[in-house]
Structures are given as C-alpha cells and as structure tokens.
Amino acid sequence: MSEGAYQRLWESSHVTLQELLDQEQTLLEPVPDQERQTFQYRLGSLYLHYLGLLRCFDTVYDQLVQPQKRRLVRRLLDSVAGRVLELKDELVRVELCETHCLDLVLQDLKLTPADLEVPIPKYFLLEQSTTMQEQRLMLAEILSRLEPVSSRKSFTGMHRTEAIILIQRAERARQGRLRATFMQEIRRDEERDRRIREDGRHKFSQGQEAVTIQKVWKGYLQRRRTQQDRRTEMEFIGMLPSPNQVEHLSIISQACQGEDGRRIRQMEKEEEFQAAMVKTHDSLAETEGPDMKEKMKEQIRQWFIECHDLTGRFPDYPDESLGGSYLIFADKTPEQVRMELEMQVQENKKREKAKSKEKEKDEKEKKKGKEEKAKKGEVDAALQVLPSRCIPVISAGHEEYLNIWKNRCGGVHPSQNYDSETLREEKRKEVELEIRIQVDELMRQELRNLRLAVDKEEERPLRAPKKTPGKKPGIKKKEKDLTPNRSVESLYEELAIAGLVRKSEPVALKDYIGDCLYLGSALSLAKKLPMPSLFDIRQNVALYAVLRLGSPDIHTMAPLIRSILLVGPSGMGKKMLVKAVCTETGSNLFDLSPDNLLGKYPGRNGAQMMVHIVFKVARLLQPSVIWIGNAEKNFYKKIPKEDREIDPKRIKKDLTKALRLLTPGDRVMLIGTTSRPQLAEIRGLCQVYERILLMPRPDYASRYVLWKRMIEAQGIQPTQRLDISALAKVSDGYTPGHILQAIQSVLSERRFLQLSKRPLVASEFLGQLSKLDPVYREEEESLKDWYFKTPLGKKNMKHRMDQLEAEEAKLTKEKKQRK
Ligand SMILES: Nc1ncnc2c1ncn2[C@@H]1O[C@H](COP(=O)(O)OP(=O)(O)OP(=O)(O)O)[C@@H](O)[C@H]1O
Numbered sequence: 001m002s003e004g005a006y007q008r009l010w011e012s013s014h015v016t017l018q019e020l021l022d023q024e025q026t027l028l029e030p031v032p033d034q035e036r037q038t039f040q041y042r043l044g045s046l047y048l049h050y051l052g053l054l055r056c057f058d059t060v061y062d063q064l065v066q067p068q069k070r071r072l073v074r075r076l077l078d079s080v081a082g083r084v085l086e087l088k089d090e091l092v093r094v095e096l097c098e099t100h101c102l103d104l105v106l107q108d109l110k111l112t113p114a115d116l117e118v119p120i121p122k123y124f125l126l127e128q129s130t131t132m133q134e135q136r137l138m139l140a141e142i143l144s145r146l147e148p149v150s151s152r153k154s155f156t157g158m159h160r161t162e163a164i165i166l167i168q169r170a171e172r173a174r175q176g177r178l179r180a181t182f183m184q185e186i187r188r189d190e191e192r193d194r195r196i197r198e199d200g201r202h203k204f205s206q207g208q209e210a211v212t213i214q215k216v217w218k219g220y221l222q223r224r225r226t227q228q229d230r231r232t233e234m235e236f237i238g239m240l241p242s243p244n245q246v247e248h249l250s251i252i253s254q255a256c257q258g259e260d261g262r263r264i265r266q267m268e269k270e271e272e273f274q275a276a277m278v279k280t281h282d283s284l285a286e287t288e289g290p291d292m293k294e295k296m297k298e299q300i301r302q303w304f305i306e307c308h309d310l311t312g313r314f315p316d317y318p319d320e321s322l323g324g325s326y327l328i329f330a331d332k333t334p335e336q337v338r339m340e341l342e343m344q345v346q347e348n349k350k351r352e353k354a355k356s357k358e359k360e361k362d363e364k365e366k367k368k369g370k371e372e373k374a375k376k377g378e379v380d381a382a383l384q385v386l387p388s389r390c391i392p393v394i395s396a397g398h399e400e401y402l403n404i405w406k407n408r409c410g411g412v413h414p415s416q417n418y419d420s421e422t423l424r425e426e427k428r429k430e431v432e433l434e435i436r437i438q439v440d441e442l443m444r445q446e447l448r449n450l451r452l453a454v455d456k457e458e459e460r461p462l463r464a465p466k467k468t469p470g471k472k473p474g475i476k477k478k479e480k481d482l483t484p485n486r487s488v489e490s491l492y493e494e495l496a497i498a499g500l501v502r503k504s505e506p507v508a509l510k511d512y513i514g515d516c517l518y519l520g521s522a523l524s525l526a527k528k529l530p531m532p533s534l535f536d537i538r539q540n541v542a543l544y545a546v547l548r549l550g551s552p553d554i555h556t557m558a559p560l561i562r563s564i565l566l567v568g569p570s571g572m573g574k575k576m577l578v579k580a581v582c583t584e585t586g587s588n589l590f591d592l593s594p595d596n597l598l599g600k601y602p603g604r605n606g607a608q609m610m611v612h613i614v615f616k617v618a619r620l621l622q623p624s625v626i627w628i629g630n631a632e633k634n635f636y637k638k639i640p641k642e643d644r645e646i647d648p649k650r651i652k653k654d655l656t657k658a659l660r661l662l663t664p665g666d667r668v669m670l671i672g673t674t675s676r677p678q679l680a681e682i683r684g685l686c687q688v689y690e691r692i693l694l695m696p697r698p699d700y701a702s703r704y705v706l707w708k709r710m711i712e713a714q715g716i717q718p719t720q721r722l723d724i725s726a727l728a729k730v731s732d733g734y735t736p737g738h739i740l741q742a743i744q745s746v747l748s749e750r751r752f753l754q755l756s757k758r759p760l761v762a763s764e765f766l767g768q769l770s771k772l773d774p775v776y777r778e779e780e781e782s783l784k785d786w787y788f789k790t791p792l793g794k795k796n797m798k799h800r801m802d803q804l805e806a807e808e809a810k811l812t813k814e815k816k817q818r819k
Contacts, residue, residue: 003262003416006063010073013056014401017076020049021398024391030384039383040094044105047087048115054080055119062122065265065416067273068423069405076397077121081547082390082557084118088543089559090385096796098693099536101520113516116535118542120509120584124550126263128586135588135621138489139503142496265416273418280420280427285434292432296439304450314451317444320437390557482612488620491613495590498600500614504582504589509546512538512573512580513709513736515701527804531784532694534573534702534736537566540693541577542584549585549623549667556664561690563659563670565631567677567783568695569775571737574673578627581671585623590614592655593629594648604650611654615661615668623667631672631689635680656688678786686790694787697735697775703728706739714747716755723762730766733774742768 023046031039057077064070091100102116158166204212234240307315404422483491495501514534517523523530532540544564548555566574582589592614601610618624628634633648634655655670662668672689674680686692698706707727711718718724731739745768746760787793 003063003065006060009056010060010064010069011406013053013060014398014406016049016053016056017394017398020046020053021391021395024388027385028387033383036094036383040091041105043087043091043094043385044100044102045109047084047091048102048105048109048111050080050084050087051118052111052115054084054121058119058121058123062126063259063262065262065269067266067270067418070266070270072397072400072405074123075553076394076401078551078553079390079393079397079557081121081551081554083388083394085543085547085554085558086386086388086390092792094383096792096799098540098691098792099530099532101517101524101530103518104521113518113535116516116539118539118547120542120546121550124546124585132586135492138492139496139501139588142493143503269416269418273423276418276420276423277427280423281431284424284427284431288428289431289435292435293439296436297443300439300443301446304447308454314447314454317440317447320440393557481616482609483616488617491617492621495613495617499596500590500592500600500610501617502589502591504579504587506583507576507579509538509542509577509580509584512541512576513702513706514538514698515705517699518701529800531696531699534695534698534706537577537693537695540691541581544691544693545581545625545669545671546584549581549587549625549669552665552667555667560662560664562662562668563672563689564691564693565672565674565677565685565689566693566695567674567787569697569735569779569783570675571735572675572695572697573736574675574695575629578625578671578673581669582625585625587623587625587667587669588618588621590618590624590626591629592626592651594633594643594646595630597651598646607650608654611651611658615658618668619662619666624669626668626670628670628672630676631674632677632680632685634688635684637679637681652684656684659688678782682786682789692787692790692792694783696780696784697733700728700732703731703734703739706736707731707743710736710740710743711747711760714743716747716760719759722760727762727765731769733776734769734772735775738769738772738774741772 023042027042027046054077057073057080061070061073061077064073092098106113106115231240304314307313408419492501512534514537516535517530517533520530541564544561548558548561566577568574578589581587592611597610601607614626618626633643633646634652636643636648639648659670670688677685704724707724708718711722711724734742742765746764788797
C-alpha cells in the first residue's frame, strides 16, 4: 500500500468514528429489560465497529510516517482499544456470559468471522522499550550462570562397553532389516515368474496389442486432464491453495520489505522531529519568552488593582494545583474569579448539607419504593451503558483531526515531514505554561508585599486545594515495603535463582488454533446453551490479558482486571495461552504454582516475603504475568495426602492482599490455570480470580482447523487423500494436546521420507488416537456444573430460568385465552 492509501484509510476511519460517536449518545439512555435483545444487538454492533476501527488505526499507526499525525493516531488507537474493552465489559454485564454470539450482527453488517478477531496492535512488540530487552538479557545471563550446575547434575554418563554394545545392536538390526527386504524382493520375483510359467503367455495380434496400448494411454491421458481441470476449478473458487506458492511468497516478502522500509523512515522522521521540538522550544523561550513574561505580569497586576478597587482588598492567589494564574485568564473578570474563589467554600458547605438531606430523602423513597414493588411483586430493571472514560479522549482526538489535519491530508503522496506551524503552536503553549509557573512564584511574593504595604495585612493562610470528590486521602491502605534496602536487580536475581522467574517460550497468540461457533444464535433460539469455542477463548485472552498488559494507556483507561482463571481439561492449551500473553506483550513470567514453591521461602514469614517480592518486582518491571498452575491447590477444600508436603494454601492470604493493591496503571496480571476446580473452595477461588474462562473440548469446526493446521505445521501439505473432515468427526472428545500428540507420533522421520510415495491417510492417526484417553462426558459435565456455581455462571443460570418461566407463563396465558 502506498502512503496515500494509508492516508485515505485514516480519513475513512474518521468517517466511521464520527458515526459511532453519534450512536454513543443514544446508548446512554436507559432501556427496559424487555428490550434486552435489541440492546444486546446494538452493543454487539458497536463492539464490532470499534474492533474494525482498532484494526484500521493499528494499520495506519504502523505505516504512517509523519510524526505528528502518528502521535494523534496512537492516542486514538489506545482510546479505541480502551473502548473495545469497555464494550466487552458491557456485553458481559448484559449477557451474563463471557462469550457472545455475534453471528447475526456479523451477517447484518456483511462481515466475516475474521472480523471478530481482536487485533493486537503491532507496536506492542515493535516498540518494546530497551529496558524490557535489557531485562530479558539479564534473565538469560542469570540462567546461563545457573545452567552448568544443573546440567552437570542431570548428566549421567554411559560406560564405553555399554555404548559399543548399543551401537553394535543397532547396526546388526539395520543389516537384518536390509537382508529381510532383499529376500522379500527375491521371493516376490520368483513368485511372479512361477505364475507366468503356469498361466502361459497370452498371444495377441498386432492390432490387439495396439488397441490395448492405446486404451491404457488414452485412459491415462483423460484421467490426467480431468484431474487437472478439477484442480484448476477448485483453485479458482478458492477451495485449494494455489500451486504458485513461490510467486505468492515473493509478493508477500516484497510487501513486508515495503513495510519495514517505512518503519525505518518513521524512525528517521521521528529523530528529525525530536530535534525540531528542542530547537523550537528553545527559540520560542528565547524570542517570545521575555514578552510573554512581561505581559503576564502586567495582566496579573491589573487584576490585583481591579480586585482591590472593587472589593477593598487584594484577592487570594489561585493555588498551583488549580492552574495558578491561568485561572484568571479563562475569560473571566477579576471580580468573577474572586467571587468564585470565595463562593467555593460556601458552596461546598451547602452541597454537603444538601447531600445529607437528599440521602435522608432517598432512603425514605427507597423504603417506600421497595414496599410498593414488594406489593406488586415485580422488579423493574433497566439496561444502560456505563459512562465511558475513553469516549472523551476519542472525541478530543477526533476534534483535533478535524481542526488540524482533515484539510491538510490531501494529495496522492502527502508530505511526511513534520508541520512546523503546528509544532510552534504546541510548543508556544508549553513555553507559556513553564513561564507562568515562574511568574506565579514572583507574583505571589509581590502580592504578599502589596498586602503588607497597602492594607498592613499579615500573611493570610493559604486556602487548601479543592479536594476531588470520592478520593479520601489516607483511606487507601499503603503497602509496607518489606525490602526497602534492596535494588530491583538484586530481587530479580533472587527470584530467578529460586526459579520463581521463568523464561517464557515464544508462542504467538494466533498459533492458538481454533474456529468460532457458527451456530451460536441458532442454538440460543433453540434454548440450548452455546459453549465457548477455542476462538472465543483466544479472543477473551486477547481482550483480558494482551490488550491490557501491552500498553500503559490502555490499562489505565480500560476497566481494571487483575486476574483471570483458565479452567479446562488437560491439553486444552492453558499453559500455551499464558506463554502467548507473555510473548505478545513482552511480559516477565513469574511462576507461583504450588508445585514450584516446594522448599522455597519456608514458614509463614517466608510466604509473605515471597509474595511481596514477586508482586513488587512484577510491578516495577511491568508488564508482568504471575502464573499459578493447578490454581485449585491454593484453595483446596481438603488437602490430599500427596500434596500435604507442599502446603499449597500457604500463600492464599498474601495473594489476596497483594492483588487488592494493584491499581489502574499497574500492568500485572495473575493468570491461574486449573483442570480440577471442583476440589477448591469456590468462594475463595472466585474472590481471587475476577474472570473465569471455561475451556470445554473443541467442537467440530475447531477440530477441523486443528488437524489441518497442525499437520501443515509439520511441513506437510495435506492432499485430497487425507480426509480431514473424517478425522475431525472421529476425534470428538479429544483435546488439541491429544491431536498434536497423535500427529507427532504418526509423523516420524521414517514416515516423512515415505510421504512422496505413500501420501498420508486418515486411518493412520486412528491407532494413535485410540491409545489416548479422551475427555469423558462426565468430566466435562462436572466442569460445566462447577462453572454454573461461579458468580457469573449463577447469574446466567438464574436469568435463563427466569426467561423460561416467563415464557411458560405467557404460553399458558395464551392457551387459557384461546379456550
Ligand atoms: N488451540 C491450540 N492450538 C495449537 N496448539 C495447541 C492448542 N491447544 C493446545 N495446544 C498444544 O497442546 C499441547 C498441550 O498444551 P498445554 O500444555 O498448554 O495444555 P494445558 O491445558 O496447560 O495442559 P495441563 O492442564 O496438562 O497443564 C501444547 O504443545 C500446546 O502447544
């Protein structure tokens, strides 16, 4: 794509954004519970639109070169991502479920399932800070120091004689196999000769011979032609990949080169812009600074005099936290400002009084209302979207685009140099603010002198800055630092040596294979509960973990989620998802799994110290993932004998406390994984883990793509002879881990070499599959039953029951009326 194309994409994104911002307003109006479905539909549609926008802004930010525009697009990208997360929360709140069936919305908007995919901004990985890379190097260095010890321990030598015997045995076996094949061939030839001798040779005339040869040849030619035609048609309709892979790959690599080239240009332009910012700032401070200073002083003095003339006394100087003298210039007369300052105190008092009165009134009304509702026996619930934190940021960004960039974007090849006029405007404001701080300091002193000289007034006590409502200083508990004298590096090293920090294997989230549920809405209509697909799980992990951990701005704007629990049978890819989160966000991986804590930091104080250090380091070196495998063990109802030694519940209390101290901006996420949550106390588990993602066995669509892509990942292009659909059908009940295991055991090195002569067929995998234990129905049912005991599951169940009851009541009423 050319630069002009990215520019046009940006412009069209703003057209969509304008439409979405218009829709936002209507969503704030409360909707009665009866219209739940329409409300869900509107939410779903908005969510899909924002996802599309996120994709566009990500592409534009990745490829746009002009530094000022990139800054604006970045702000828009982060705030749109925040809005996507807010809408996801709304969807969960309204649908009482972690997964959503958006197939009808997709259909109406003429989108494909690929549009449901949550895009992960490319800058998460491309703009990883150097500190993150340094951390990774530090960990590699610590681990390499530890390695020789462990490798020495694990290496068990083999005696020379034993080794010779082993090699001889293998060589004799090889020779035996060769001889056997040779003998088999000799016997086959002998058998054929014998049969020919017994049957006697057919005598053909020359004509018959010619006809036979022609028959075979023509048949062969026709079959080849038909096969070719069929293949061409399948390629044409996109059912088979094009054989021209080389050409395809060269086009892709060319496009990638173009993108990389643009990223290099971005860096060059950014450096230019950084230098220009410093230069413009300095030149403005030098040329316009003194004038600005004098003008400000003049204005403020004028204000002092006018206030004194009007009220007979000098005004109070606005506090620094209120913006200092900037408050005076906000289009107000000096008298207004003074009055405002005076009025603030009185208003606060009045407001407090009114609040206490209102509270009393509300309580009375509530009581009355409750009594009335109880009398009527009905609950009047209304659905409404919560006010957004991201919309103001998006609107401001959109405004800025309209005011500054919209009319300057034109041209097929827009200029990618920075705009010096806009830069000067921005820097002028910055310089003005800096100078204002200096001027305020001077003028405060001058005011004090004036009061003393003119009114003979001693210094007045400074008015306390206005407190923001809701924030009560001192109420938030402050964390006690148990390791005040230790550096982060030394704590990190300590954790790495103890094995609590791990090196995560690189796994991309897109490699978590799985297709979406195509019939979700149909199932819902048939009153069947749709189960989450692997696709849904991938999307939820992207939304809950990756987007939040990837960017500090998104984390601050999005609703806070500190922990998630992945619940599913063994082999569903829970650990793989944890690794993928670390890879996509460049997070540090801390392992607090009960089995990993055996013998580490013993005693009550030890456990407290361990959790403290892990959370402290995780927060200081954010983004971080704290993983707890077999998370049920921390909350065992009854500790089994074999786990008594590890004392799995010892970190429970400290974990809950440490989690509560995480605030927006602390990019730390606790991810628990478990396959047996039934063994845990459900209350404790659900208190620690805010979101619970159930991972049932894969459905047919997911199994199909799993087989296909896992075989392809081994470097094999499945042929027509491999019936993947049949494989997907018979592997019902098996997890992705099982499927991978079966593929790996069939595709041995020897089988690989035979592929050209003997293509793969489905039956080969069945033997391997039959050796593995599938997820039995009882196990899955018990997991589902457990899920419906969790807070969200319970609400969902109750809602569905209520709906069923209401429908039954409606039906009986209709029947009665017909009679
Ligand atoms: N959806 C998937 N796509 C691709 N590979 C998968 C998928 N799910 C699982 N795998 C693969 O299956 C194997 C087992 O996965 P993993 O160890 O993550 O499962 P798990 O649920 O953590 O198991 P356990 O509960 O036993 O710890 C891994 O090699 C992983 O890469």
